[in-house]
Amino acid sequence: MKYAYYPGCSAESSASAYDATSQMVAAALGLELEEIKDWNCCGATEYFSIDSLPAYALVARNLALAGRQGTSEVIAPCSACYVNLKKVDERMGDYPQLNSDVNEALAAGNLSYTPGSVRARHLLDVICNEVGCDAVSEKVVRPLAGLTLVPYYGCYIGRPEGGFDDVENPQTLDRLLKGLGATVPDYSLKSSCCGGHMTQIGTEVALGILRGLIDLAAKLGADAMxxxxxxxxxxxxxxxxxxxxxxxxxxxxxIVYFTQMMALALGMEAAELKFEEGLVPAGPMLEKWQAAEASPQPRKKKSKKALPMPEPLDGGDSG
Amino acid sequence: MTLNPNSVYGRIISELHGGEKLRSCLQCGMCGGSCPSGPDMDHTPRKLFAMIAAGQDDEVLRSNTFWYCVSCYLCTVRCPQEIPITDIMYHLKHQAIQAGLYTTDAVDFSETFIGHVENYGRAFEFGLATQFYLAHHPLGGLKMGPMALAMLSRGRLNLRPTRIKAVRQLRNILNKAKEIGARG
Structure with missing residues (x-):
C-alpha cells in the first residue's frame, strides 16, 4: 500500500538517523512512502499552548496536502507529529465549528480538508499491525540474540486514548523486539514521559525524570533503550x-531507534545505520551482539528428570 | 450559580472544546498524583482546579503549574471524569499570556519556536537553542556549548533553517486563523 510520509522537522537535523532507517526499513518491508510535498512543522507541543486555531490550521495544511497527493493514510515516525496529526483530524470531525473555522483558514491558501479523509498512523503501528510482527520476524536474518533491549514508548504511542496501543501498558514494541530475537524485560516505566521540553525550560525537573528512566533500564541489565x-x-x-x-x-x-535495531536484524550493515549519531556510543552494544553471534550459546539440554513444562495460555513468549 | 464568562473558569468552559467537563471535577487528585512534574509545581492540577472554581484567577494565572506540564496526557487518560486536563493546561497558558501574568521564560521558548515555524514553515532547533539561551541563560548557554558541538560533529544540528516553498501560502492560512480566533 502507498502511504504519505511525514518526516517531521527533527528528521532534518537531530533525528536524521531515525528518518534514514525508517525509510530503509519501510523499503525492506515493501511499504511505499511518498513524502508530503512541501510539508510544514506540526507545531510540536508549543503552538497549541499559545494560540489554538492557528495550531489546528498549521497541522491541517499537512493533512490537506497529503489528501491532495491521493493518499488516505499518512505515516509519521515521530510520536509528537503523529499525535498532532491524529488529534487535529479527530477534533475537526468531533466539532463542526472547529472544522468550519479551520477550513475557512485553509481556504486562504486555496486548500481544504475533510475530517476523516487522511488517517494518521505511527510508523510502529503500521509495521506491527499492517505488516505484522510475525511477518517481520520471518524476515530476520541476523537475530538480536544476546542483547537485552528495554522498550521505551514515551507518551504518545498510547495517549491520548484511542491510539493503537494501551494507554499505560503498551505492548507493540515489546512484541516487535522479541520477534527480532532480543531479550525484552518488563520495563514498568515504558510509557512514562521523557520530560519533553522541560530539558529546555526547567532542566532540573527534566534531569530527575530522565535519571529514573535510565536507572531502571540499567538495573534491568539493558544493553540499550x-x-x-x-x-x-x-x-x-x-x-x-x-x-x-x-x-x-x-x-x-x-538510546537507539527501533528502526535501527530492525535494520540490523533484517541484515543491513551497522555502519550504514547512523549509530554514531548517538552521543552515548552504541559501540559496546554492537560488539556484544557481534560476539554473541560469533559464538552462539548452545541451548541447555532439558534434564530427563524434569517434569514437562506446561504451555502458557496465550501461547507465550518464552524466547 | 451563574458563571462570569470572563473569568478563568468561564473562559475554559466557553472557549475550549470539552472544557465544560471541568464542572464535573471530583477533586480526587489522580491528576496531580500521576503528573511527572507534579512535585515541582506550586499547585497540583487538582488544587488549581479548586482555585479556578473558587475564582482565585490572579493566583491561578501566576502559577507555574501549566508551564511545567509536559503534555504527556497521563492525567487526561486517568481522570475518572474524562476532563481534558492537558488541553486545559494549554488554555491556561493562553490565558496567562493574554493577561500578562506569567512568571516564566517558557513563553519565550514557545514564541521563539512559533516564530521560526511562521517564518520558515519548519522548526529550527539550532536557532531555538541559541536565541533562547542567549536571551535567558547566557551562562547556562555556555554549559550547553559542548553538547551543541557534540551534536554538530555528529551531523545532528543544522546551522541554517530550512524554508518551505509555499511559505506565503502558510502565512495566509495562519493569519486567517488568527483573525478567526480573535473574533471568538
Whole structure:
C-alpha cells in the first residue's frame, strides 16, 4: 500500500538517523512512502499552548496536502507529529465549528480538508499491525540474540486514548523486539514521559525524570533503550552526560531507534545505520551482539528428570 | 450559580472544546498524583482546579503549574471524569499570556519556536537553542556549548533553517486563523 510520509522537522537535523532507517526499513518491508510535498512543522507541543486555531490550521495544511497527493493514510515516525496529526483530524470531525473555522483558514491558501479523509498512523503501528510482527520476524536474518533491549514508548504511542496501543501498558514494541530475537524485560516505566521540553525550560525537573528512566533500564541489565520518538531519543541521549555530572552517576546507556535495531536484524550493515549519531556510543552494544553471534550459546539440554513444562495460555513468549 | 464568562473558569468552559467537563471535577487528585512534574509545581492540577472554581484567577494565572506540564496526557487518560486536563493546561497558558501574568521564560521558548515555524514553515532547533539561551541563560548557554558541538560533529544540528516553498501560502492560512480566533 502507498502511504504519505511525514518526516517531521527533527528528521532534518537531530533525528536524521531515525528518518534514514525508517525509510530503509519501510523499503525492506515493501511499504511505499511518498513524502508530503512541501510539508510544514506540526507545531510540536508549543503552538497549541499559545494560540489554538492557528495550531489546528498549521497541522491541517499537512493533512490537506497529503489528501491532495491521493493518499488516505499518512505515516509519521515521530510520536509528537503523529499525535498532532491524529488529534487535529479527530477534533475537526468531533466539532463542526472547529472544522468550519479551520477550513475557512485553509481556504486562504486555496486548500481544504475533510475530517476523516487522511488517517494518521505511527510508523510502529503500521509495521506491527499492517505488516505484522510475525511477518517481520520471518524476515530476520541476523537475530538480536544476546542483547537485552528495554522498550521505551514515551507518551504518545498510547495517549491520548484511542491510539493503537494501551494507554499505560503498551505492548507493540515489546512484541516487535522479541520477534527480532532480543531479550525484552518488563520495563514498568515504558510509557512514562521523557520530560519533553522541560530539558529546555526547567532542566532540573527534566534531569530527575530522565535519571529514573535510565536507572531502571540499567538495573534491568539493558544493553540499550529502544525508542520510537525523536524527543525521547534527544532527551535521554543528549542530556545523559549532563545528568551524570548533575547526580554524580556514570550511566552509559545507548538510546537507539527501533528502526535501527530492525535494520540490523533484517541484515543491513551497522555502519550504514547512523549509530554514531548517538552521543552515548552504541559501540559496546554492537560488539556484544557481534560476539554473541560469533559464538552462539548452545541451548541447555532439558534434564530427563524434569517434569514437562506446561504451555502458557496465550501461547507465550518464552524466547 | 451563574458563571462570569470572563473569568478563568468561564473562559475554559466557553472557549475550549470539552472544557465544560471541568464542572464535573471530583477533586480526587489522580491528576496531580500521576503528573511527572507534579512535585515541582506550586499547585497540583487538582488544587488549581479548586482555585479556578473558587475564582482565585490572579493566583491561578501566576502559577507555574501549566508551564511545567509536559503534555504527556497521563492525567487526561486517568481522570475518572474524562476532563481534558492537558488541553486545559494549554488554555491556561493562553490565558496567562493574554493577561500578562506569567512568571516564566517558557513563553519565550514557545514564541521563539512559533516564530521560526511562521517564518520558515519548519522548526529550527539550532536557532531555538541559541536565541533562547542567549536571551535567558547566557551562562547556562555556555554549559550547553559542548553538547551543541557534540551534536554538530555528529551531523545532528543544522546551522541554517530550512524554508518551505509555499511559505506565503502558510502565512495566509495562519493569519486567517488568527483573525478567526480573535473574533471568538
Amino acid at each position: 529502544v525508542v520510537a520518538c525523536p524527543m525521547c531519543q534527544l532527551n535521554l541521549d543528549v542530556y545523559q552526560n549532563q545528568l551524570n555530572s548533575h547526580f554524580g552517576t556514570t550511566y552509559r546507556m545507548p
